[in-house]
Amino acid sequence: MTPPDTIKHLTIGVAGLGAMGLPMARRLVQAGFRVVGYDVVQDRDYRSVPILTDPGEFAEQADVLLSIVRDEPQNVELCFAGQAVFRQPKYPKVFVLCSTVSPGFIGELAAQLPKDVTLLDAPMSGAPVAAEEGSLTWMLGGDAVWLDALSPLFSAMGTPLHKLGALGSGMxxxxxxxxxxxxxxxxxxxxxxxxxxxxxxxxxxxxxxxxxxxxxxxxxxxxxxxxxxxxxxxxxxxxxxxxxxxxxxxxxxxxxxxxxxxxxxxxxxxxxxxx
Known part of the structure; x- marks a missing residue:
């Protein structure tokens, strides 16, 4: 998948609506992005973020997936096991890994993703207070064309954007x-x-x-x-x-x-x- 002229036509899926993910998703909604959220905890008040409770429906609707779940096991659950987003008949073609994980895990993840999925590493810094303010700092690695295309999305949640090189460099x-x-x-x-x-x-x-x-x-x-x-x-x-x-x-x-x-x-x- 190549980046479109404007990413505002894409649906952004945000998985992991906790202390970081929920304010980040709200920032995207406020900036005019089309957003759908998913979290395994479904009895929380997510207010302004549209929520899908079925992982198959979430996978089908999301063009770009931002994973803001806690750790490596939760990402495995999201992608391949419990929610199995990338084992669904239709799945996002861009996967933006925002969780903080070991750099080596990114290679393991890439090896299991479908070949038509672009993987980017995009961890952020600033804690929930910066997520609420929209003042996160980004550390980005992966395909330069996609990172440029998604810059408005990252910027809606904070700047600066540090584009650091190949996949894994951000992590x-x-x-x-x-x-x-x-x-x-x-x-x-x-x-x-x-x-x-x-x-x-x-x-x-x-x-x-x-x-x-x-x-x-x-x-x-x-x-x-x-x-x-x-x-x-x-x-x-x-x-x-x-x-x-x-x-x-x-x-x-x-x-x-x-x-x-x-x-x-x-x-x-x-x-x-x-x-």
């Missing part, structure tokens, strides 16, 4: 980025917990760090990020950070270093930070 940059991001979450939370013992108000530290060498995306937006105070759970955003660090390590194919193990343990032991 490689994303897992590197998220390793650093996970490290900064642990460091900022450790410093905030230490504030009372040093006679410093946490909000004062956050303000000073935002203008100093200690500034980070997490620290700068701590008061806006809805999960910033979470403790660890495999099911929440801190758990997703753990998953992203593991995706980075899986992509390397090396034994974890002591620093890698310490980061994972620190995430798992992260206590809730009080209001």
């Amino acid at each position: 490689a940059v994303k897992v590197l980025n998220n390793y650093v991001a996970a490290s900064s979450v642990v460091a900022v939370r450790r410093a905030l917990v230490a504030c009372p013992k040093l006679g410093v108000l946490p909000e004062v530290l956050l303000d000073v760090m935002s203008q100093s060498s200690g500034q980070t995306w997490f620290g700068n937006r701590f008061l806006e990020i809805d999960w910033a105070r979470q403790d660890y759970s495999p099911e929440n955003t801190i758990g997703i950070l753990e998953k992203d660090v593991k995706s980075f390590l899986k992509g390397l194919g090396d034994e974890p270093t002591a620093a890698d193990e310490a980061l994972l343990q620190s995430l798992r032991k992260l206590p809730a930070f009080p209001e």
Whole structure:
């Protein structure tokens, strides 16, 4: 399938309408794209996003599929197993993988997709607050013609768009980025917990760090990020950070270093930070 003159004539399927996927789908609707959504959780209020409950109907209607499900197993379920979108009689001809996964998984996915499907990797950064604002940062890899054609779609959900090269290059940059991001979450939370013992108000530290060498995306937006105070759970955003660090390590194919193990343990032991 070659890109049409305008992608506004295509139906965009968004799979995975959670904390990231739902506000992203809403942004596309607001920008005038034709959108259909799908999620295995079907008793949630999806408001302005048209929802299909049958995966076969979803596969038939969607020309371009954005996968915003959590991880590698959920993508396998979406594509080939439980929902089996790409085993339906009619299926999307462009698959945009937005989930953060190991770069090596992309090759495994590509080998199983039908030959007439174009696969792009398009992970994004910014957390739900940026998805709501339409200020996501994109890390894109794959066919340059399709990436150019889909630029208005990505831009409706945020800029900048980093077009990084061949398939897998976007995901490689994303897992590197998220390793650093996970490290900064642990460091900022450790410093905030230490504030009372040093006679410093946490909000004062956050303000000073935002203008100093200690500034980070997490620290700068701590008061806006809805999960910033979470403790660890495999099911929440801190758990997703753990998953992203593991995706980075899986992509390397090396034994974890002591620093890698310490980061994972620190995430798992992260206590809730009080209001």
